[in-house]
Amino acid sequence: MLSTLLVLATGLPAYGQSLLGNNSDFLPVDQAFEYSLKDNNDGTVTLLWDIAPGYYLYRGRMTVEGNNTGLDDVAFPPGDTITDEFFGDSEVYFNQAELLITTGDATALSLTWQGCAEAGLCYPPQSVNVDFSGQEVQAKDISRSGSTGDMRSSVSSDEQAEDQSLASQLADSGLLWNLAIFFGLGLLLVFTPCVLPMIPILSAVIVGSEAGRGRAFLLSLVFVIAMAITYALLGVAAALAGANLQAILQTPLFIAPLAVVFVLLALSMFGLYELQLPAFVRDRLDRVSNQQKGGNLTGAAVMGFLSALLASPCMTAPLAGALIYIADSGNASFGGLALLALGLGMGAPLIALATIGSGLLPKPGAWMNGVKAAFGFILLGTAVWFMERILDNSLTLALWGALTLTLGLSVRQIANTQNTEATLKTLTNSTGAVITLWGALMMIGASAGGTQFWQPLATLTGTGNTTSAANTAHAQFDSFKSINDLDQAVEKAGNTGQWTLVDFYADWCISCKVIEKEVFGNPEVVAALSDMQLLRADVTANDRLDQELMSELQVVGPPTILIIGPDGQEYRAQRTTGEVSARQFMERLAAARQS
Numbered sequence: 001m002l003s004t005l006l007v008l009a010t011g012l013p014a015y016g017q018s019l020l021g022n023n024s025d026f027l028p029v030d031q032a033f034e035y036s037l038k039d040n041n042d043g044t045v046t047l048l049w050d051i052a053p054g055y056y057l058y059r060g061r062m063t064v065e066g067n068n069t070g071l072d073d074v075a076f077p078p079g080d081t082i083t084d085e086f087f088g089d090s091e092v093y094f095n096q097a098e099l100l101i102t103t104g105d106a107t108a109l110s111l112t113w114q115g116c117a118e119a120g121l122c123y124p125p126q127s128v129n130v131d132f133s134g135q136e137v138q139a140k141d142i143s144r145s146g147s148t149g150d151m152r153s154s155v156s157s158d159e160q161a162e163d164q165s166l167a168s169q170l171a172d173s174g175l176l177w178n179l180a181i182f183f184g185l186g187l188l189l190v191f192t193p194c195v196l197p198m199i200p201i202l203s204a205v206i207v208g209s210e211a212g213r214g215r216a217f218l219l220s221l222v223f224v225i226a227m228a229i230t231y232a233l234l235g236v237a238a239a240l241a242g243a244n245l246q247a248i249l250q251t252p253l254f255i256a257p258l259a260v261v262f263v264l265l266a267l268s269m270f271g272l273y274e275l276q277l278p279a280f281v282r283d284r285l286d287r288v289s290n291q292q293k294g295g296n297l298t299g300a301a302v303m304g305f306l307s308a309l310l311a312s313p314c315m316t317a318p319l320a321g322a323l324i325y326i327a328d329s330g331n332a333s334f335g336g337l338a339l340l341a342l343g344l345g346m347g348a349p350l351i352a353l354a355t356i357g358s359g360l361l362p363k364p365g366a367w368m369n370g371v372k373a374a375f376g377f378i379l380l381g382t383a384v385w386f387m388e389r390i391l392d393n394s395l396t397l398a399l400w401g402a403l404t405l406t407l408g409l410s411v412r413q414i415a416n417t418q419n420t421e422a423t424l425k426t427l428t429n430s431t432g433a434v435i436t437l438w439g440a441l442m443m444i445g446a447s448a449g450g451t452q453f454w455q456p457l458a459t460l461t462g463t464g465n466t467t468s469a470a471n472t473a474h475a476q477f478d479s480f481k482s483i484n485d486l487d488q489a490v491e492k493a494g495n496t497g498q499w500t501l502v503d504f505y506a507d508w509c510i511s512c513k514v515i516e517k518e519v520f521g522n523p524e525v526v527a528a529l530s531d532m533q534l535l536r537a538d539v540t541a542n543d544r545l546d547q548e549l550m551s552e553l554q555v556v557g558p559p560t561i562l563i564i565g566p567d568g569q570e571y572r573a574q575r576t577t578g579e580v581s582a583r584q585f586m587e588r589l590a591a592a593r594q595s
Contacts, residue, residue, distance in 0.1 A: 027052055029123045033115050039132040045109070047099040054118050056082070056092040060567075061114040061125065064099065066106025073102040108137050175334070179341040186345020213355055219300045220354035226304030228343025236336040255390055258306055262383040269376030308343075377407055389508035398446035400453060405439025408432045475520035475529050477503060477536035482545050483552045486535065493533040494566045499593070500533045502562040504555055506540040511579040512559045522582040528589060561585070563592045 026032075032055045038046045047064065051057055064074045076099055079091040092115075101109070112127040129137050384399045391399075411432030415425050438456075445456030452458055480486055486502065493500050503520075505512045519525055539546040539558060549555075553562070561576040571592035576585065 026117055027055070029115075029126060032117070032123070033057060033113060033126075035111065035113075035134070037109075037130065037132055037134040043103060045101045045103055045132050047101060047109075047111070049093065049097040049099075049113075051093060051095055051097070051115070053095070055115055056080075056094050056118070057097060057113055057115040059091040059093060061112070063110075063112040064101055065110040065112075066103065067108040067110070067129075070104070071101060071106055072104035075100040075102075103132070107131070175337070178334075178338055182338045182341040183345040183348075186342040187348060188345075217351065217355040219297065220351040222297050222300040223304040223307075224344065224347030224351055226301040227308040228340050228347055230305050230308035231343040232336045232340040236332045236339065255386055259383040259387050261306060262379050262386075266376040266379035266383070269379065270373055373410070377403070377410075393451035394446045394449055397451055397453065397456065398443055401439045401442030401444075401446055401456070403439070404442060405436055408434070408436030408439055411435060473521070473523055473526060475526050475534055477534045480535050480537060481549070483549055486537075486549075489533065489535055490564055490568050494568055497566045498531070498533050499566060500535060500564040501529060502564065503534070503536045504550070504558040504560040504562075505536055505538050506542075506558045507538075508540065509558045514579055515559050515561075519580065519582045519585050525582050525585060528586060563589060565592070 032052045034050045036048050036050075038048070040046060049057060059076060059079045062076075064071065077093075077097055079093045079097070081089060082092055083089050103109075108129060108131050110127065110129050112125060114125045115123055117123075131137050380403055384396070384403060387399065388396045409432065412429055413432075415428035415432060418425075442450075442453070442456040445452075445459065448457075448459050450456050450459045478489070480489060490500050503515075505516070520529075537546070537549060539550065550557070555562075556577070559576070559578065559580075561580070563571045563574050565571065574588040574592040576588060580588075
């Protein structure tokens with residue numbers, strides 16, 4: 001957990017004063033604070049601290065953790081409350097402190113502590129790994145899921161963030177109950193940016209096949225099952241490999257070829273060609289399924305698979321919880337079933353939409369060609385939307401402009417070739433002209449470096465200069481790359497009593513862009529963050545340093561927001577994983593500061 005890591009690595013306000021330790025007036029740290037352990041042979045161990053006169057230990061900076069697994073309980077004695085120049089009001093121990101540890105399955109302990117001298121010296125944090133007799137052991141396999149006496153600590157056993165809670169749920173609950181929970185959580189994710197693109201893709205499958213209601217249900221069911229299985233397999237593989245699922249699926253190597261596939265599918269919707277299997281395969285399938293009407297199940301499954309690769313699951317607390325459980329426990333089958341249930345929950349409304357929607361369509365006829373063409377444009381738009389994650393903003397605007405221009409010309413072509421009333425023809429022609437003009441303006445703006453869909457000529461008219469002024473009402477972040485960079489920045493902020501907010505961001509992360517605009521662009525949020533140090537880890541590249549940083553802090557992927565106090569401890573229960581509104585973020589920030 002972050003708290004232990006930062007406590008061990010972070011310099012504290014009085015750290016510089018620890019140089020006074022060379023002065024004979026102060027005891028060495030191992031003489032000022034001596035510990036001993038006694039195995040009670042009843043599943044408990046007693047940890048006794050002998051504290052020299054004139055010295056004290058902080059309860060909030062004393063942690064006890066178990067190896068391989070978390071401890072069942074750590075009972076801390078009540079301490080005294082003091083107000084000192086280093087940490088304000090704190091609970092501390094004088095003279096002696098006796099802790100009773102219920103070890104559970106642990107066979108060794110990791111101890112961390114920090115204390116000060118009443119005369120003015122604050123020692124740096126100390127740590128040791130010991131067996132139950134007090135002998136030092138190797139640090140390997142020491143779990144960060146142990147207990148701590150600081151209720152504000154990121155490893156608090158009484159308060160967990162949502163991803164931690166769900167990981168614990170997987171570990172502690174039965175299989176069927178877990179699957180029901182994750183199916184329900186999948187239903188809640190239906191309207192996220194990662195599920196909405198599935199609607200036009202699945203609609204194209206149904207409409208393109210001219211399927212009836214029964215066949216539409218079967219096609220959509222196969223589509224969703226293939227999508228959910230792909231999610232589950234990729235999620236398990238990523239978690240076991242310690243990799244970021246989003247980053248794996250959002251590289252140009254994945255997105256570009258699959259976007260091309262969607263372009264080819266769109267062109268077939270326009271009637272430029274008909275996609276068919278080789279004749280010898282098609283003839284055999286015809287003999288097997290010559291009674292089937294409307295759509296190919298294999299094609300629906302392939303589209304579900306491709307959709308899962310393109311629209312990789314947004315990083316949310318449910319997904320993060322499942323991946324954390326898989327990575328920590330190695331139970332790939334159990335975690336994989338949870339991910340499968342999550343995917344099926346996300347897909348259930350799609351099945352309902354496709355089935356009900358197909359029943360509302362009139363009988364097949366010439367009108368279907370126009371509908372297919374419309375879905376062809378939708379598929380092209382979906383491909384451009386996916387490509388936004390790897391392309392320059394100006395180039396993205398140019399692609400949207402080209403698509404809009406082509407759509408406008410097509411609308412005008414339809415108006416001029418259809419035998420319709422004069423009024424309707426004029427209206428359609430005018431609509432096509434406006435769409436065509438706007439597409440042209442977007443391409444002109446893109447060629448001048450523009451990036452805004454609704455203000456494509458901003459850079460030419462000078463209104464783009466207002467961007468810098470607008471940024472003053474936007475949260476401004478400093479970038480960092482490694483865990484060492486973070487340690488140094490948190491130390492510097494802690495020296496002045498400043499809080500730190502850490503934002504994990506990536507260009508290919510859709511929810512990151514939503515948070516950037518709606519949360520960090522919210523004036524109320526900007527005001528609340530004005531006295532905090534704002535740090536951003538851009539993990540777009542997902543390189544070695546990015547992976548090490550996320551692994552060290554148990555960040556499954558962006559968007560993730562950490563809140564760290566002046567003492568260097570993360571308020572883990574207030575960690576944000578996935579998309580969040582400005583109101584929810586403000587509530588979590590207030591809860592952390594009031595803890």
